Amino acid sequence: MKQQFPVSRGGRFATGPAADAAQFSQSVSFDWRLWEQDILGSLAHAAMLHKIGLLTAAEFFEIENALDQIAREITGGRFEWKEELEDVHMNIEAELTRRAPAGAKLHTGRSRNDQIALDMRLWLRDEIIELCGDVRSLQRALLGLGEKNSGVIIPGYTHLQRAQPVYLAHHLLAYIEMLERDCARMADCFSRTNVCPLGSGAIAGSTLALDRNVVAKLLGFVDDNGQPRLSQNSMDAVSDRDFAVEFCAAAALLAVHLSRLAEDVILWASAEFNFIKIADAYTTGSSLMPQKKNPDIAELTRGKTGRVFGNLMALLTLLKGLPMTYNRDLQEDKERLFDSADTVRAASRLMTAMLQNTKINPAACATAAGDPALLATDLADYLVKKGVAFRQAHHVVGAVVALAEKTGKPLNKLTLAQLKSVDKKFSRDALAIFNLQSAMAKRNLTGAPGTKEVAKQLARWRKQLS
Ligand code: ARG
Numbered sequence: 346m347k348q349q350f351p352v353s354r355g356g357r358f359a360t361g362p363a364a365d366a367a368q369f370s371q372s373v374s375f376d377w378r379l380w381e382q383d384i385l386g387s388l389a390h391a392a393m394l395h396k397i398g399l400l401t402a403a404e405f406f407e408i409e410n411a412l413d414q415i416a417r418e419i420t421g422g423r424f425e426w427k428e429e430l431e432d433v434h435m436n437i438e439a440e441l442t443r444r445a446p447a448g449a450k451l452h453t454g455r456s457r458n459d460q461i462a463l464d465m466r467l468w469l470r471d472e473i474i475e476l477c478g479d480v481r482s483l484q485r486a487l488l489g490l491g492e493k494n495s496g497v498i499i500p501g502y503t504h505l506q507r508a509q510p511v512y513l514a515h516h517l518l519a520y521i522e523m524l525e526r527d528c529a530r531m532a533d534c535f536s537r538t539n540v541c542p543l544g545s546g547a548i549a550g551s552t553l554a555l556d557r558n559v560v561a562k563l564l565g566f567v568d569d570n571g572q573p574r575l576s577q578n579s580m581d582a583v584s585d586r587d588f589a590v591e592f593c594a595a596a597a598l599l600a601v602h603l604s605r606l607a608e609d610v611i612l613w614a615s616a617e618f619n620f621i622k623i624a625d626a627y628t629t630g631s632s633l634m635p636q637k638k639n640p641d642i643a644e645l646t647r648g649k650t651g652r653v654f655g656n657l658m659a660l661l662t663l664l665k666g667l668p669m670t671y672n673r674d675l676q677e678d679k680e681r682l683f684d685s686a687d688t689v690r691a692a693s694r695l696m697t698a699m700l701q702n703t704k705i706n707p708a709a710c711a712t713a714a715g716d717p718a719l720l721a722t723d724l725a726d727y728l729v730k731k732g733v734a735f736r737q738a739h740h741v742v743g744a745v746v747a748l749a750e751k752t753g754k755p756l757n758k759l760t761l762a763q764l765k766s767v768d769k770k771f772s773r774d775a776l777a778i779f780n781l782q783s784a785m786a787k788r789n790l791t792g793a794p795g796t797k798e799v800a801k802q803l804a805r806w807r808k809q810l811s
Contacts, residue, residue: 353431353435353457361429367428367429367431368428370431370673370676371428371429371431371432372431372432372433372676372679373426373427373428373430373431373432373433373436374426374428375679375680375683376432376433376461376464376676376679377426377433377436378433378468378683379433379461379464379465379468379679380416380419380433380437381416382463382464382465382467382468383433383434383437383460383464384412384415384416384437385467385564386460386463386464386467386543386564387408387412387437387438387441387451388409388412388563389543389559389560389563389564390451390455390543390560391405391408391409391412391451392405392559392560392563393555393556393559393560393563394450394451394453394454394555396556396559397553397554397555397556399450399453399454399553400447400450400453403447404447404450405447407445407446407447407448408441408445408447408448408450408451410445411440411441411444411445411448412437412441414444415437415440415441415444424440427439432457432461432676433464434457434460434461434464435457438451438452453553454544454546454551454553454555455543455546456545456546456547456548456583458545458546458547458548458583458670458671459542459543459544459545459546459547459579459582459583460543461675462542462545462582462583463541463542463543463564465586465588465589465678465679465682466538466539466540466541466542466566466588467564469538469588469589469592469682469686470535470538470539470565472592472686472690473531473532473534473535473538473592474535475690476531476596476686476689476690476693477528477531477532479690479693479694479697480524480527480528480531480599480693481528481810482693482694482697483524483693483694483696483697483700484520484521484524484525484806484810485697485810486696486697486700486701487517487518487520487521487524487700488517488518488521488803488806488807488810489700489701490513490517490700490703490705491512491513491514491517491518491803492514492803492807493705494513494514494705494707495512495514495799495800495803496512497512497513497514497705497707497710497711498510498511498512498513498710498711498714498781498785499511499512499513499516499620499710499713499714500713500714500716500719501515501516501794507713507716507718507719508719509719509720509722510714510719510720510781510784510785510794511794512785512794512796512799513620513705513710514799514802514803515794515799515802516609518799518802518803518806520602520605520606521806523602523605524599524602527595527598527599527602530595530598531592531595531599533591533595534588534591534592534595537587537588537591538588538591538592539565539566539574540566540574540575540576541557541560541561541564541566541573541574541575541576542576542582542583543557543560543561543564544557544560544575544579545576545579545580545582545583546579546583547583547671548579548580548583548670548671549579549580550579557573557575558573558575561573561574561575580669580670583670583671584667584669584670584671584672584675585664586660586663586664586675586678587664589660589678589681589682590657590660590661590664592682592685592686593653593656593657593660593681593682593685594657596653596656596657596685596686596688596689597650597653597654597656597657597685599689599693600649600650600653600654600688600689600692601650603646603647603650603689603692603693603696604646604647604650606643606646606696607643607644607646607647607696608643608647610623610640610643610699610700610703611640611643611644611647614640614643618709618713619706619709620705620706620709620710620713621703621704621705621706622703622704622706623638623640623642623699623702623703624699624702624703624704625638626702627642627695627698627699627702627703628640628641628642629641642695642696642699643696643699645692645695646692646695646696649688649692652684652685652688653684653685653688653689656681656682656684656685657685659677659681660678660681660682663675663677663678663681714781715781716755717755717756717757717758717779718746718755718756720756720757720778720779720781720784721742721745721746721756722742723778723784723787724742724745724756724775724778725738725739725741725742726738727774727775727778728741728742728768728770728771731770732770733768733770741767741768741770744767744768745759745764745767748763748766748767756779757776757779761773761775761776764776782796
């Protein structure tokens with residue numbers, strides 16, 4: 346029998362699909378990316394069919410060989426993808442069957458519904474591992490920058506107003522912590538993605554005695570003890586995409602963290618801050634203003650956050666009204682998933698490269714961190730140590746700040762007599778509060794930006810990231 350249209354239509358249809366309908370429903374233009382997972386899944390399925398006696402050794406060998414050839418042609422860019430064959434599954438299966446008649450037995454006990462769920466899980470597992478590697482590199486770049494500039498102090502900000510001094514390293518370490526939680530969320534998503542749906546068929550499993558454990562083990566769907574992890578409900582397995590939603594949600598949070606880092610970089614690279622200088626290779630010029638050097642990598646990282654959020658919303662919306670079980674709507678999941686993964690991976694890699702090519706301007710940081718007002722809280726703490734209630738101390742130091750403003754002096758240039766005019770509790774040692782180095786040495790609570798504590802955190806992360 347001559348095959349004129351997709352194998353899924355089989356003998357039931359008198360005609361092929363209309364050209365516009367085929368064009369509308371094809372997915373191979375984007376799901377071809379799953380070819381490797383599709384072939385791996387088919388090899389495992391074929392090995393299992395052979396083991397349970399539904400494929401002879403010769404048939405299995407023939408299928409294995411042909412799939413191997415097809416894989417090599419795809420890698421070499423010699424495989425011709427055909428939109429009229431709809432998707433990655435049918436493109437590969439049609440070509441397999443053309444070369445190896447036994448290929449017609451490959452789909453035994455299998456549906457594209459469990460096949461696509463499998464391919465996506467296999468793909469996402471790899472992607473999560475790669476992404477976490479990229480995020481680790483970014484953490485290392487942040488750590489390296491902090492270590493190289495471990496003595497640099499900058500103002501910490503709240504409301505984008507100068508608040509209290511912090512080591513630059515402390516600021517960078519904050520992002521390392523955020524990224525660590527992103528990796529933990531990804532690892533968590535990995536564990537729920539790492540479940541084998543094959544054997545669920547189209548919706549209701551199979552009447553054939555398939556060995557799901559064999560397939561799961563061959564494809565690495567195992568727990569820490571090497572025990573296979575199988576989906577436990579065929580309807581759930583072919584119709585839910587919560588693992589993809591989880592990934593897109595974790596990616597959205599990662600994108601938030603990348604975007605916040607990008608925002609800091611953008612501010613710091615401005616003439617107003619001037620804390621950093623990004624290498625030419627990671628900046629762009631203006632077509633009009635010759636003096637411009639723009640932090641486009643950071644801006645694009647911030648800007649791309651929008652599409653990552655959008656992908657999450659699109660997936661949630663896609664799933665919310667679907668009746669059980671598989672519906673073709675689900676085909677819309679792939680571009681969203683791919684885009685979120687591609688975007689956060691690229692942004693992580695580019696932010697890493699940019700930070701590796703960024704220099705700190707210690708002089709500008711020192712000038713900004715030298716603002717004595719940053720230590721107003723330390724002055725209140727000084728009074729607390731002399732027995733003044735904090736609310737009272739806060740009020741007194743507020744009056745000192747007002748006096749400094751009125752007399753046009755920086756806080757640390759007021760005389761002892763002027764301090765005493767506000768509160769008798771001030772004595773000679775009060776002005777020593779404004780020594781920045783000793784101020785930093787005092788902040789030694791766990792998690793505080795003190796000299797010892799930051800060194801400890803840098804050492805901890807160095808060990809953890811090596
Ligand atoms: N391209 C389809 C998708 O991505 C594969 C599964 C098709 N299944 C079906 N019954 N038409 O969802």
